[in-house]
Amino acid sequence: MTTVDTSLPASLDATLRARLGDGWQVAGDLRRYGEDSSKRWAMPSAIALPDCVEDVVAIVDACREHRIPIVARGAGTSSTGAAIPYSGGVVVSFERMARILEVRPDDRQAVVEPGVLNGDLQRALSPHRLFWPPDPASADQCTVGGNLACNAGGPHAVKYGATRDNVLGLVAVTGRGEVIRVGSNTTKNATGYDLTRLLVGSEGTLALIVEATLKLAPVPAQRAGLRASYVDVASAGAAVARIMAQPETPAMIEFMDAACVRLVREVGGADIPDAGALLMIEADGDRETLPHVVAALERAARGAGLLDLAAATDPAANAALWAARKALSPALRTIAAGKINEDVVVPVSRIPALVAGIEALAREFDLPIVAFGHAGNGNLHANILFDPDDAAQSARANAALPRLFALTLSLGGTLSGEHGIGVAKRDFMDRAFDAPTLAAMRAVKAAFDPDGILNPGKVLPP
Amino acid sequence: MTTVDTSLPASLDATLRARLGDGWQVAGDLRRYGEDSSKRWAMPSAIALPDCVEDVVAIVDACREHRIPIVARGAGTSSTGAAIPYSGGVVVSFERMARILEVRPDDRQAVVEPGVLNGDLQRALSPHRLFWPPDPASADQCTVGGNLACNAGGPHAVKYGATRDNVLGLVAVTGRGEVIRVGSNTTKNATGYDLTRLLVGSEGTLALIVEATLKLAPVPAQRAGLRASYVDVASAGAAVARIMAQPETPAMIEFMDAACVRLVREVGGADIPDAGALLMIEADGDRETLPHVVAALERAARGAGLLDLAAATDPAANAALWAARKALSPALRTIAAGKINEDVVVPVSRIPALVAGIEALAREFDLPIVAFGHAGNGNLHANILFDPDDAAQSARANAALPRLFALTLSLGGTLSGEHGIGVAKRDFMDRAFDAPTLAAMRAVKAAFDPDGILNPGKVLPP
Numbered sequence: 001m002t003t004v005d006t007s008l009p010a011s012l013d014a015t016l017r018a019r020l021g022d023g024w025q026v027a028g029d030l031r032r033y034g035e036d037s038s039k040r041w042a043m044p045s046a047i048a049l050p051d052c053v054e055d056v057v058a059i060v061d062a063c064r065e066h067r068i069p070i071v072a073r074g075a076g077t078s079s080t081g082a083a084i085p086y087s088g089g090v091v092v093s094f095e096r097m098a099r100i101l102e103v104r105p106d107d108r109q110a111v112v113e114p115g116v117l118n119g120d121l122q123r124a125l126s127p128h129r130l131f132w133p134p135d136p137a138s139a140d141q142c143t144v145g146g147n148l149a150c151n152a153g154g155p156h157a158v159k160y161g162a163t164r165d166n167v168l169g170l171v172a173v174t175g176r177g178e179v180i181r182v183g184s185n186t187t188k189n190a191t192g193y194d195l196t197r198l199l200v201g202s203e204g205t206l207a208l209i210v211e212a213t214l215k216l217a218p219v220p221a222q223r224a225g226l227r228a229s230y231v232d233v234a235s236a237g238a239a240v241a242r243i244m245a246q247p248e249t250p251a252m253i254e255f256m257d258a259a260c261v262r263l264v265r266e267v268g269g270a271d272i273p274d275a276g277a278l279l280m281i282e283a284d285g286d287r288e289t290l291p292h293v294v295a296a297l298e299r300a301a302r303g304a305g306l307l308d309l310a311a312a313t314d315p316a317a318n319a320a321l322w323a324a325r326k327a328l329s330p331a332l333r334t335i336a337a338g339k340i341n342e343d344v345v346v347p348v349s350r351i352p353a354l355v356a357g358i359e360a361l362a363r364e365f366d367l368p369i370v371a372f373g374h375a376g377n378g379n380l381h382a383n384i385l386f387d388p389d390d391a392a393q394s395a396r397a398n399a400a401l402p403r404l405f406a407l408t409l410s411l412g413g414t415l416s417g418e419h420g421i422g423v424a425k426r427d428f429m430d431r432a433f434d435a436p437t438l439a440a441m442r443a444v445k446a447a448f449d450p451d452g453i454l455n456p457g458k459v460l461p462p
Numbered sequence: 463m464t465t466v467d468t469s470l471p472a473s474l475d476a477t478l479r480a481r482l483g484d485g486w487q488v489a490g491d492l493r494r495y496g497e498d499s500s501k502r503w504a505m506p507s508a509i510a511l512p513d514c515v516e517d518v519v520a521i522v523d524a525c526r527e528h529r530i531p532i533v534a535r536g537a538g539t540s541s542t543g544a545a546i547p548y549s550g551g552v553v554v555s556f557e558r559m560a561r562i563l564e565v566r567p568d569d570r571q572a573v574v575e576p577g578v579l580n581g582d583l584q585r586a587l588s589p590h591r592l593f594w595p596p597d598p599a600s601a602d603q604c605t606v607g608g609n610l611a612c613n614a615g616g617p618h619a620v621k622y623g624a625t626r627d628n629v630l631g632l633v634a635v636t637g638r639g640e641v642i643r644v645g646s647n648t649t650k651n652a653t654g655y656d657l658t659r660l661l662v663g664s665e666g667t668l669a670l671i672v673e674a675t676l677k678l679a680p681v682p683a684q685r686a687g688l689r690a691s692y693v694d695v696a697s698a699g700a701a702v703a704r705i706m707a708q709p710e711t712p713a714m715i716e717f718m719d720a721a722c723v724r725l726v727r728e729v730g731g732a733d734i735p736d737a738g739a740l741l742m743i744e745a746d747g748d749r750e751t752l753p754h755v756v757a758a759l760e761r762a763a764r765g766a767g768l769l770d771l772a773a774a775t776d777p778a779a780n781a782a783l784w785a786a787r788k789a790l791s792p793a794l795r796t797i798a799a800g801k802i803n804e805d806v807v808v809p810v811s812r813i814p815a816l817v818a819g820i821e822a823l824a825r826e827f828d829l830p831i832v833a834f835g836h837a838g839n840g841n842l843h844a845n846i847l848f849d850p851d852d853a854a855q856s857a858r859a860n861a862a863l864p865r866l867f868a869l870t871l872s873l874g875g876t877l878s879g880e881h882g883i884g885v886a887k888r889d890f891m892d893r894a895f896d897a898p899t900l901a902a903m904r905a906v907k908a909a910f911d912p913d914g915i916l917n918p919g920k921v922l923p924p
Binding site for chain 1: 566567568569570571591592612613614615619624626627636640641642643644646647648649650651652653654655656657659660662663664668679680681682683703706707708709710746747748750751754755757758805807808809810811836838839840841874875876877878879880881882883887891894895896898899901902903905906907908909910921922
């Protein structure tokens with residue numbers, strides 16, 4: 001935490017106190033609004049809890065007048081420090097703008113405020129047999145606004161897309177305090193610049209999203225699973241490429257490296273065979289089509305290096321199969337209290353090279369580094385495990401991180417598939433993008449936020 | 463055509479002549495580079511045929527120095543006048559940058575230059591059993607660069623997405639003459655601002671795209687079709703909503719209004735029943751799943767107002783079924799030589815209201831106006847038919863157009879689903895977007911092209 005001057009100009013305080021009433025807080029437990037799941041924190045100067053778009057405009061106008069930073073906040077589940085108010089200023093929490101404004105089942109659309117929890121939205125959509133595809137592990141805690149901010153994904157993104165693929169339009173307040181209405185209520189749109197997808201993933205640095213029109217998908221009738229074990233990552237990687245090259249898109253295709261397989265067997269107690277790599281593949285469909293989709297995926301999963309293949313066609317068997325995947329996170333916590341969890345992405349053909357490189361880094365830095373995740377998109381979670389009370393281990397973990405990013409980029413990959421950049425990866429952005437491209441991003445930032453008051457210090461390196 | 467000063471500064475002429483050799487043309491048949499499928503034209507001052515990225519940078523640098531307009535051009539199949547050099551200047555045609563640089567079947571990616579024809583790309587991908595989803599009617603004539611410029615779609619977009627959904631990364635030269643590399647080689651990406659999807663659909667006003675990494679899809683094993691006739695548009699519209707609300711996404715779902723049905727029967731000689739509205743639905747899948755997908759779509763197509771339902775499960779029957787759709791364009795030409803073809807979009811639930819409104823406009827303006835197109839996305843082609851040699855008819859057609867856009871916007875729709883804005887719809891942009899949103903688009907334009915040299919006068923109203 002950096003020490004910053006947390007005092008606010010008296011006139012700003014008076015203006016926003018008058019406007020927001022008890023939605024304006026400059027005393028009390030402010031710190032909880034200054035931390036997130038990355039375990040970083042910084043103290044904000046004030047918390048604003050807007051109730052409507054006009055409140056948000058008033059906040060931006062007041063802060064802009066005094067060049068006070070504004071940090072938009074959902075539920076604080078970011079793992080990148082994206083919502084930490086390092087420069088002090090006003091944290092705008094959308095907890096009072098958490099209404100589902102409209103569900104339009106015939107158009108497969110929902111209109112929501114940013115503070116709605118992802119899980120609450122899914123429950124509201126369920127009677128319509130619709131869902132909103134982004135499904136991060138934190139779905140029950142995280143907000144749609146947070147999902148929009150970091151372009152959240154999840155295991156089903158391989159078939160249904162991540163957040164950016166499932167948003168049709170946005171209402172947002174720019175750093176100039178102007179309300180813009182971008183996108184449309186339609187699933188096709190060639191009308192002017194696509195500011196919708198530009199704002200998604202911009203982590204509150206371009207505008208504050210105050211309303212979103214979401215694209216919904218029909219809930220599949222049934223699901224079935226396959227578990228495929230391979231002698232090594234190369235065999236599993238080849239299977240992923242085969243699966244993704246045939247027309248039956250899996251609903252999920254999750255990867256575990258050998259270390260993860262060992263962990264869920266030995267610590268998690270999961271009933272799976274030992275293997276060099278594991279794929280957990282889900283299909284969805286209806287009663288008639290599902291067996292054929294599973295069969296197509298099974299054909300593609302078979303090949304050199306396959307050790308074992310188990311199908312789970314009824315819900316109970318499928319749940320048992322996924323229990324192994326769910327056992328992973330608790331098992332990881334038993335190894336080490338410290339974890340740097342990165343969500344790097346590579347082209348699917350490079351998964352074996354990525355995992356081999358991660359294994360080499362684990363040896364070089366003498367730390368457990370495990371890899372698992374969303375193989376169909378090449379989006380692996382590389383977890384560097386260490387004891388945070390051991391200074392030497394912590395130093396080695398932090399030294400391994402830039403090497404992980406360098407490895408990913410050398411394989412034609414990129415820094416983040418679904419967590420975003422925040423501060424955690426900000427200083428690696430100049431390795432992912434050349435100077436002219438970063439300059440173009442900075443120019444876009446200046447276009448939306450000429451005074452640089454929106455979430456300063458995030459996404460783009462200083 | 464507006465008369466503009468077509469002379470270029472001598473030093474620019476000398477610089478680009480030296481750089482481009484016979485790829486720099488200031489005399490000869492320049493006009494063919496100044497027209498497009500909208501039947502508009504204007505005379506460019508010069509044609510530049512770059513062979514590489516460095517050539518494009520040289521063109522932008524030289525033009526920027528003298529504030530000379532640059533208009534990027536693919537194959538000139540735009541129907542919106544997007545590539546017409548109304549302000550003179552240099553038309554940059556990408557016909558010499560038409561290489562398929564790489565196909566990576568394991569990653570389902572292709573890297574291409576912008577001048578590649580869409581159809582040539584599809585033929586090159588075919589041996590890999592992959593395709594690039596955008597499938598405009600002009601696929602054999604239009605370029606990938608043109609598809610990127612206007613966010614082209616086509617009938618398969620309902621399942622596979624339009625251009626913007628099928629691009630992973632771009633190399634582009636901004637109006638500052640800088641080469642930027644945006645996006646990634648991965649199908650998930652949460653790394654910084656999404657400039658890729660911003661450039662797609664920007665119609666050459668933000669940057670010149672010089673290379674694209676495209677996302678490919680596996681070719682389905684088989685296709686089958688359904689033809690469903692309804693008593694009226696309301697019944698057909700309800701069927702579209704039912705079809706899109708169930709989990710088996712159709713590969714196409716094309717709509718024809720009663721006037722189109724009558725045309726293809728009476729003029730096109732198609733063997734289809736008379737009806738108030740027609741849906742032509744395609745499914746794809748493999749031998750085992752396809753019958754079940756067709757059955758699911760058939761169940762959803764059935765309902766109040768269904769007159770007739772015909773299935774075509776073998777390729778010959780499917781081809782015969784689609785012959786009716788293909789008979790439409792030639793039949794339209796027999797009615798009137800003049801046609802204003804707009805690609806408006808509404809939420810699917812509003813298709814009946816859109817078609818009813820179009821019928822009312824046809825009566826009011828005493829002109830045939832027919833509607834057909836991509837119902838699954840609510841993206842209908844409204845064709846205002848008139849005799850261009852009849853001044854009164856032409857005037858009525860032009861007067862009906864703003865009313866069509868007003869109707870579309872009143873139904874929560876937008877101006878274009880796949881053709882883009884160009885000049886044809888530019889002056890309606892301030893009805894689709896409010897002033898702050900247009901100001902944000904202009905600020906983005908200025909960020910990429912501070913001197914306003916890239917395709918001036920397109921997309922954004924003056």
